Amino acid sequence: MSKATEISSHDAGATAAHEDHHEHHIPKGVMRWILTTNHKDIGTLYLWFSFIMFLTGGAMAMVIRAELFQPGLQIVEPDFFNQMTTVHGLIMVFGAVMPAFVGLANWLIPMMIGAPDMALPRMNNWSFWILPFAFAILLASLFTEGGGPNFGWTFYAPLSTTYSNDSTALFVFSVHIMGISSIMGAINVIVTIFNMRAPGMNWMKMPLFVWTWLITAFLLIAVMPVLAGAVTMVLTDKFFGTSFFDAAGGGDPVMFQHIFWFFGHPEVYIMILPAFGIISHIVPTFARKPLFGYASMVYATASIALLSFIVWAHHMFTTGMPVYMEMFFMFATMLISVPTGVKVFNWVATMWRGSMTFEVPMLFALAFIVLFTIGGLSGLMLAITPVDFQYHDTYFVVAHFHYVLVSGAIFSIMAAVYYWLPKWTGRMFNIGLAKTHFWCSLISVNVLFFPMHFVGLAGMPRRIPDYSLQFADYNQWISIGGFAFGLSQLIFLAVVIQACRKQGEPVSDRVWEGANGLEWEIPSPAPYHTFETPPVVK
């Protein structure tokens, strides 16, 4: 990796001088953002959009946790509660996590591979700007008569067909638009990485964030169309009299789950592979050692992506599959822990005897490694078919996927923001405030999600607005953790706003002592145009 980042001083100087010249041509006002084809602008738009969606979906989580603070029904009706769980899931998956990674890809991939921009800048503009419309449609459906989607983000038939209300059409169209946006983003990433790498940057010199995103992009173009197909079938079953999922017409509701999870399982790796890339940048920087096992990281990522296509039915153990199929999906699922374990061991080996320091991005990266591993282990428990019959659809599952998505994916996004924010803004963020954000988040996220394991094992079902009295104490803890975690994110907002307003100490080009990579060779803040003359990677 360190080899990949050597750049001749002549090229760097020439590039920098060139960029200063362009600095004066940045368009001003709102139209800059609407018409922009600049990868940095679009990255910024994606990241802000994702943050707004994170707070919106988070507000819905607060409604859920407020209702669950006590047993019985206090605040919302069960139907509205179901809409909250559904839209919270959809917004967090498609509105917060995925756009955040696309935003980071836009900002970082061209700078990491020495390209002047994304390969398809106009399509890049489109892929961002259709996204706000998708979520406007989804959120607007909450205000229609009969309310928004209430069948869970997994929209199982017949809940989404026979038993749903007319706003299902809005849900379907918004998912279509999100899918188109993701596919366009993925195509852009693939073409950029294939065609626009700087001379000398061969495949095995590519930074890991680029590698993980390339594999993620292939997963996206493979499975987002299947999701589009699934929602289209729901649409025609509901409104046009087809019977894909209706047994009365010869269809099969269980088939919905097969099609959905054929998309759904690769989707969970779409939300975690770029995180692996981010952590593989941050850990070597603050351990001051090159990443241990670069090649094995690449192969592990590819293995996880391939395996993700043959494990989907582990979400469906209780649907009545033959035992030999349950065995197949159980072992295939457990096999995924091998490449994932390779990654965790590589990160630990990178830190081994390194000169570690604990800057804010490193704190988040370390929290990621520990908490993601906890989520991975509960995933391994869920993979065991016989015990899954106990865990299925309980809070244990909720605990599992929030550990991998919140303290996994979202922590990695926060780590990435803290790591590259000084490069983007040219200023060091408020470190004291950022550390406060870290510790508040770390403690509250565990108060929030850890007790969910216990209530889940004790049998508390998910997606129910009421519960038995014996779960009351744990649920109060969970809710308190939830409110604390939600409020902690306002600290993050404050840190980012301060940095964007250029408050803080100016930073050097390299920013972090141990940072390596082309993006650290250009000035801070990163000029509007970079690498118009490609650097030569030795």
Add this chain to the structure above:
Amino acid sequence: MAKPASNRAMVTRLVVIVVGMFGFGFALVPLYDVFCNITGINGKTNASAAVYTAKEIDRSRQVTVEFLTRTHTGMPWEFRANTKRIKVHPGEMATVNFYVRNPMRKDFVAQAIPSVSPGEAALFLNKTECFCFNQQPLAGGGEATMPMSFYVDPQIPEDMTYFTVQYTLFDVTARADSLDDTDNPFLNRTGRSD
């Protein structure tokens, strides 16, 4: 560094993958049926009459077959199995009867959809005659006894000693007329193209 021509070729290829995967999502529907037919994973039974071909009856063991009935939401018929449970030797023919009554004044057409649990047992259940092969019209207030004849394939594994056949009765009155061109429209999925 930008290479527009090769970008275009690459985008074209990627779009082909996207379109192909969209098609694959729909192709999963017939593939699922084929897969289920081969493996019996979803407990669907043969949709048309089987011919009794068992050469010999395996007297050394017995299989218990249990019958459950239910009516789909909104279907007002009374529907029950006269024989709740039967023990048969593999290869032996058996006939069981089901009772239906239409308590309404209105005429109805019903379609029964079978489901076997555990699913693999569906591969060894051969029905030579079944009311589920056809739609069942019943006038208001009418009642009927519907027979089902079957044998269990002698190839059934030793450890499969018990399975359940459940019939769900659907109200297909609204669709019955337009779909009488095939012998078993609802199991053949022709309803889809409407």
